[in-house]
Amino acid sequence: MNRSDASQTGGRGGRIYAVLRQAVVDQALPPGTKLPEDALGAEFGVSRTIVRAALQRLAADGLVEMKTKRTATDARPSLEEARAVFEVRRCLEREVVRLVAARWSDTLRDALAAHIAAEDDAARRQDGPATIRLAAEFHVRLAAMAGNKLLERYVGEVVSRCSLILAVFGRPHRSECAIGEHRSVLEALQRGDAAAAIAAMEEHVSLVEQRGVGGDSEGEADLGVILSRYLGRQGGDA
Amino acid sequence: MNRSDASQTGGRGGRIYAVLRQAVVDQALPPGTKLPEDALGAEFGVSRTIVRAALQRLAADGLVEMKTKRTATDARPSLEEARAVFEVRRCLEREVVRLVAARWSDTLRDALAAHIAAEDDAARRQDGPATIRLAAEFHVRLAAMAGNKLLERYVGEVVSRCSLILAVFGRPHRSECAIGEHRSVLEALQRGDAAAAIAAMEEHVSLVEQRGVGGDSEGEADLGVILSRYLGRQGGDA
DNA sequence: GGCGGCAATCTTGTATACTAGGCTTCCCTT
DNA sequence: AAGGGAAGCCTAGTATACAAGATTGCCGCC
Numbered sequence: 001m002n003r004s005d006a007s008q009t010g011g012r013g014g015r016i017y018a019v020l021r022q023a024v025v026d027q028a029l030p031p032g033t034k035l036p037e038d039a040l041g042a043e044f045g046v047s048r049t050i051v052r053a054a055l056q057r058l059a060a061d062g063l064v065e066m067k068t069k070r071t072a073t074d075a076r077p078s079l080e081e082a083r084a085v086f087e088v089r090r091c092l093e094r095e096v097v098r099l100v101a102a103r104w105s106d107t108l109r110d111a112l113a114a115h116i117a118a119e120d121d122a123a124r125r126q127d128g129p130a131t132i133r134l135a136a137e138f139h140v141r142l143a144a145m146a147g148n149k150l151l152e153r154y155v156g157e158v159v160s161r162c163s164l165i166l167a168v169f170g171r172p173h174r175s176e177c178a179i180g181e182h183r184s185v186l187e188a189l190q191r192g193d194a195a196a197a198i199a200a201m202e203e204h205v206s207l208v209e210q211r212g213v214g215g216d217s218e219g220e221a222d223l224g225v226i227l228s229r230y231l232g233r234q235g236g237d238a
Numbered sequence: 239m240n241r242s243d244a245s246q247t248g249g250r251g252g253r254i255y256a257v258l259r260q261a262v263v264d265q266a267l268p269p270g271t272k273l274p275e276d277a278l279g280a281e282f283g284v285s286r287t288i289v290r291a292a293l294q295r296l297a298a299d300g301l302v303e304m305k306t307k308r309t310a311t312d313a314r315p316s317l318e319e320a321r322a323v324f325e326v327r328r329c330l331e332r333e334v335v336r337l338v339a340a341r342w343s344d345t346l347r348d349a350l351a352a353h354i355a356a357e358d359d360a361a362r363r364q365d366g367p368a369t370i371r372l373a374a375e376f377h378v379r380l381a382a383m384a385g386n387k388l389l390e391r392y393v394g395e396v397v398s399r400c401s402l403i404l405a406v407f408g409r410p411h412r413s414e415c416a417i418g419e420h421r422s423v424l425e426a427l428q429r430g431d432a433a434a435a436i437a438a439m440e441e442h443v444s445l446v447e448q449r450g451v452g453g454d455s456e457g458e459a460d461l462g463v464i465l466s467r468y469l470g471r472q473g474g475d476a
Numbered sequence: 477g478g479c480g481g482c483a484a485t486c487t488t489g490t491a492t493a494c495t496a497g498g499c500t501t502c503c504c505t506t
Numbered sequence: 507a508a509g510g511g512a513a514g515c516c517t518a519g520t521a522t523a524c525a526a527g528a529t530t531g532c533c534g535c536c
Contacts, residue, residue: 012520036487047521048488053294060298062388069488069527084386091333091389095326148322150300151329154392250490274517285491286518307497307518 016044017054024063024074025136025160026129027167035064035072062161075164079213082165086209089158090202093139096155097185097201099146101194108145112186115141119179135178136163142185166212181207254282255292262301262312263374263398264367265405273302273310300399313402317451320403324447327396328440331377334393335423335439337384339432346383350424353379357417373416374401380423404450419445 020040023029035055037048044051055072058064062081066072077085100108115138122130136159143155181204188197258278261267273293275286282289293310296302300319304310315323338346353376360368374397381393419442426435 038487041521049520049522052488053291056291056294057298060295071487071528081387084388087337087386088333088388088392091329092326095329099325148325149319150322150326150396154326158388276517279491287490287492290518304518309517 012044012046013050013053016040016046016051017057019044020054020058021061021063021160024058025163025167026132027164029074031074031076031168033074035074037072061157063164077161077165077168079169082169082209082213085158085161085165086205086213089155089162090205092151092155092158093143093201093205094198096139096143096146096151097189097198098194099148099151100142101189101192101197103145103147104189104192109186109190111145112142112189116179116182116186119182123179132163135182136160138182162208162212166208169213170211177211178204178208250282250284251288251291254278254284254289255295257282258292258296259299259301259398262296263401263405264370265402267312269312269314269406271312273312275310299395301402315399315403315406317407320407320447320451323396323399323403324443324451327393327400328443330389330393330396331381331439331443332436334377334381334384334389335427335436336432337386337389338380339427339430339435341383341385342427342430347424347428349383350380350427354417354420354424357420361417370401373420374398376420400446400450404446407451408449415449416442416446 020035029035037051037055040051040055041048055064055066059066059072062077062085063075064072065075115134119131119134119138122134139159140152140156143152146152181200184200185197185204188194188200258273267273275289275293278289278293279286293302293304297304297310300315300323301313302310303313353372357369357372357376360372377397378390378394381390384390419438422438423435423442426432426438
């Protein structure tokens, strides 16, 4: 029903969009990977027309970069962009929690608790990818509970971009703490303490940011850092 | 440099996007106007390919509606959507003011004051369209001052949608008060009173919403209202 | 031996052709 | 006369063709 959901340009395009989106967000494609239109078209069995539309949507989402006459690549967010995205995300999620608190109900509680249980389960199974995906989904689900389609869309966008950012900048990240923070939000909501829920969410987002891009205040010059990693093991990468 | 600005798909597509966007926002096209791809292509001297891309961007912005196998039309936001958009807008603009207050400077003050002066001027000249456009631009300009590209993009989107909403739902609206409200924000910023600035902005957005969609709680059944306008002048519309 | 320019190739940007699905209108039936 | 159905037209969905610009690798020159 939403004008930005996957069915926008017919089923095929939507599927490609979804697949590419997930691939980019999971950082399954090495950074800077080229995404040529015909190659993708051949892969998915569609023409460039369809691929192109999907890429344009992804570019609008900030997940791939398209410059004119140049092959699209998966996006490499700058530290500045990362900061901006997290800032907006904090702002949006604050509003989400505020709204959800206002319409809190047992139904919502059960749905949220079930989701957190699923997160726990994935973490216990050591299923890294699932854990990460569920952690992102938590926020989208919560946003859906706010009853504001636009807010939900924006949150979906920033959460995806944050996943990409974490994948690009991230150290191997420990999601156990994230689950605990999710639970804190749930508990505050359940207590009916909206202010505490907002604070918990805000702290959670900030912690995610710190864990992901916080430690090294390198500016954008990760080039040196990256190269330095290779200095110690010249000629011996196996 | 932003991946979502007008140059996305080459100059032509960007121009069409901009023109259509302005036309939709100004409600220059009567509500429900069809936007057939070939007609627009002929109008602008490009192929459907280009028009299609522009329409897809507009659809993503919520300004036109594209359903599969159906001719695109300019969007007719529901009251529910309108509410959602204003809610998100309030949230975003609160953040904008907060950030601008934090980096306030004489340069910003001068730019903002000049803009408000331009608004005043347009109002004094009775130039309705210019007044409306400048009023919207005020918010986008302010958002640009926050130094967060994503926030700026989102504000641009919601402001455009609000313009459309006001045009669809709106009674003939009096923008003098809006200018005064803009000035209130400026004055609070200049006093260094961030909280007052945020409050002023929040009240402004709420007032815009009330003036636009507030009074009649008609639900979606404006049909009766619309028809009633014609009852008094049956057979005499000239 | 290294550097700059040229050519071959690959890829995008755009137009267009073709297909399939909706909408309208007109006629037939009841 | 009114309602339903079918045919034709119109428009979107997709593939493909073609032109132009970028990239890369190679060769000659310094």
